[in-house]
Amino acid sequence: MKIIGGPASQLLASRVARELNDKPVVCEFDKFPDGEQYIRILDGDIENERVTIIQCTYTDSDLISLLQLIDACEDAKQINVVIPYLGYSRQDKKFKNGEAISARAITRTLTADNVFTVNVHEKSILEYIDANNTTDLEASYLMGNHIESLDLKNPLIVAPDSGAIYLAENASSKTGIEYDYLEKERISGDEVSIKTKNMDITGRDVVLIDDMIATGGTMAESIKILKSQGANDVYLACVHPVLAKNAVLRLFNAGVRDIISTDTIEKAESAVSVAPLIADSLNKI
Numbered sequence: 001m002k003i004i005g006g007p008a009s010q011l012l013a014s015r016v017a018r019e020l021n022d023k024p025v026v027c028e029f030d031k032f033p034d035g036e037q038y039i040r041i042l043d044g045d046i047e048n049e050r051v052t053i054i055q056c057t058y059t060d061s062d063l064i065s066l067l068q069l070i071d072a073c074e075d076a077k078q079i080n081v082v083i084p085y086l087g088y089s090r091q092d093k094k095f096k097n098g099e100a101i102s103a104r105a106i107t108r109t110l111t112a113d114n115v116f117t118v119n120v121h122e123k124s125i126l127e128y129i130d131a132n133n134t135t136d137l138e139a140s141y142l143m144g145n146h147i148e149s150l151d152l153k154n155p156l157i158v159a160p161d162s163g164a165i166y167l168a169e170n171a172s173s174k175t176g177i178e179y180d181y182l183e184k185e186r187i188s189g190d191e192v193s194i195k196t197k198n199m200d201i202t203g204r205d206v207v208l209i210d211d212m213i214a215t216g217g218t219m220a221e222s223i224k225i226l227k228s229q230g231a232n233d234v235y236l237a238c239v240h241p242v243l244a245k246n247a248v249l250r251l252f253n254a255g256v257r258d259i260i261s262t263d264t265i266e267k268a269e270s271a272v273s274v275a276p277l278i279a280d281s282l283n284k285i
C-alpha cells in the first residue's frame with residue numbers, strides 16, 4: 001500500500017508509513033500566481049496500486065488539497081482516505097433557519113473505497129460520504145496511555161460536559177485513574193457556563209479531556225471552576241487541537257499547566273500520535 005501525505009498531515013502520514021515499514025510517497029504542493037493550489041504525485045507509480053491518502057481538513061485549502069489528491073489517484077486500484085480531523089463537522093444540523101448543514105456539504109464531496117476519521121464530532125455525517133466503508137477511529141485510549149506517563153498527584157480525569165464522558169471513561173479504563181464530569185451549558189459561540197458536580201478535587205492533579213479545544217471557552221471556564229475548588233495542577237487533553245484565535249493564551253491565562261493533544265492536526269501540542277491507530281486499521285483492509 002502506498003501512503004500519500006497531504007500538505008496538512010505530512011508528519012502523521014510519515015509516521016503511519018513508518019508503522020507499516022514503508023516510506024511516504026513524495027508529492028509536490030504549489031500555488032499558481034492567482035492563489036489556486038497545485039498538487040502532483042511525484043514518486044512512485046500508483047497505477048493499479050492500493051493507495052491511502054492522509055490529510056486533515058483543518059482549513060478550507062486543506063479540503064481542496066484532499067480533493068485534488070483523490071483526483072490524482074484516479075488510476076489506483078483502491079483509494080483509502082484518512083481524514084484525521086474533519087473540519088466543519090460541528091455544523092451537523094440547522095441550528096437556525098436558512099443555515100447550511102456544512103458537515104453534509106463537505107462530506108458529500110468525498111469519494112473513496114474506504115474512509116477513516118478520528119473521533120469525528122458527529123458520526124452520522126459519515127453517511128454522506130460516497131464510500132464502501134467509513135470508520136471512525138477512537139483515540140482516547142492513546143490519550144490515556146499518555147496521561148498515565150505523566151507523573152500526576154492523586155489524579156482525576158474530568159470531562160467538561162456529559163458529551164465527553166466517554167473520553168474520560170476510555171482514558172480511565174486504560175489507566176485505572178478515577179474519572180468524573182462537569183455540567184456545561186453553551187451561551188454563545190465562545191461563551192459557556194459550567195457547573196460542578198460533587199467531587200472532591202482538593203490538592204489533586206486534574207486532566208480535563210474533550211474531543212477538541214476550539215476557542216478554549218469550555219476549558220477556560222472549567223479550569224476556573226476546578227481551581228476554585230482547590231485542584232492542584234490542571235492539564236488539558238484533547239484529540240483535536242483546533243486552538244482557534246487566542247485559545248492558547250486564554251488557557252494559560254486561566255492557569256492550565258499544559259495542553260496535550262494528538263497529531264490529527266499537527267501542532268506544537270501534538271504529543272500523542274494517532275499513527276499506530278491508523279496503521280492498525282489499514283492493516284485490516
Ligand code: R5P
Binds near residue numbers: 164192212214215219
Ligand atoms: C463540543 O461539543 C465539543 O466537544 C467541544 O467541547 C467544543 O467544540 C469546544 O469548543 P470551545 O473550545 O470553543 O469551547
